[in-house]
Amino acid sequence: MLASVLVATLMIAGSDDVRQPRASAVPVAAAKPAATKPAASGTASTSKPKVVPVGSAEPSSAPKPKPRSKIPKAVKNAALDYPDAPSIEPRSYAKLEPKHRYVAITLDDGLPFDERILDLLEDNDIRCTTFLLGSVAADRPDLVRRLHKSGFEIANHTWSHPGLPNLSDGEIREELRRSQKAISKVTKNQAPYLRPPYGATDQRVKQIAAEEGYQIVMWSRTFGDTGRGQTPEKCYRRAMKGVQPGDVILCHWGQDDTYEAMKLVIKQLKRKNLKAVTLSELIADSQ
Ligand SMILES: [Zn+2]
Structure with a gap:
């Protein structure tokens, strides 16, 4: 849940502010895919605005490395x-x-x-x-x-x-x-x-x-x-x-x-x- 909220936040921040991907404290590597993927899906042939729940869109659009907890x-x-x-x-x-x-x-x-x-x-x-x-x-x-x-x-x-x-x-x-x-x-x-x-x-x-x-x-x-x-x-x-x-x-x-x-x-x-x-x-x- 937290992860998807974070990604959603990133997407918003990324689309508004492409020249300053480091505006937040989020690592650059994590911010990149979120900023580029939405543009790619926007060029798809369908013109209908696709409504995808945030939770399900996240895994396919952002293959980001999940920071695994190191706590045993x-x-x-x-x-x-x-x-x-x-x-x-x-x-x-x-x-x-x-x-x-x-x-x-x-x-x-x-x-x-x-x-x-x-x-x-x-x-x-x-x-x-x-x-x-x-x-x-x-x-x-x-x-x-x-x-x-x-x-x-x-x-x-x-x-x-x-x-x-x-x-x-x-x-x-x-x-x-x-x-x-x-x-x-x-x-x-x-x-x-x-x-x-x-x-x-x-x-x-x-x-x-x-x-x-x-x-x-x-x-x-x-x-x-x-x-x-x-x-x-x-x-x-x-x-x-x-x-x-x-x-x-x-x-x-x-x-x-x-x-x-x-x-x-x-x-x-x-x-x-x-x-x-x-x-x-x-x-x-x-x-
Ligand atoms: Zn002591």
Whole structure:
């Protein structure tokens, strides 16, 4: 439906303004066929004005490449409504038992965000679950949009990175809700996962998270990329030594060594015939 409305809009814009095909934000490639096709059909022998419903005219007149959503099906299936996410059973994960040789690389935080890591993951067609701070998401909606468009699953890492067990019930909810609002502005839904800052959690945090629609996701392996004296090789070895299907691997967007370590990790995963997937794919494959 949206697509046909878009095409109809394009046709109108195209016919009025052939010299400025870039008048709108629509890619040139998509605008071209819409601008030329109507002219071609106008030269047909029939003089009767043909009334064709927009929806049915579109496929034959505009063989445009459909931009397929890169968001994995399991991510879409797991997403909750926003802002009306239902309560769920308290649950937490650090590792799973998938049927396939899947692992999940999960990226946390925070500025400074090294976009080379995202380039690298995109180039290797790898989609991950990322836990973003709401304060970062609010500052960098462009970044959230890029992640979303690339098919990443964007989950909650609180607004300001506090130790949640130290907060009151109300403060915990506020941290989650404020952050989710900034993320959902782009995603329009709620990924059902919370990574508590510092991995600090307890029964109360778990219960409140569940009432807000979140499962707690910890990790079974880490790059250790926030520690002092790290090198890419150390991060790589820590993450990969003994890695197994089902592992949830933690690293961060903004650490110096993460980019170089990620290159090594990606190579090693390929060698071990392990596929990096989002959490929702890993969880769906483990049921
Ligand atoms: Zn963090």
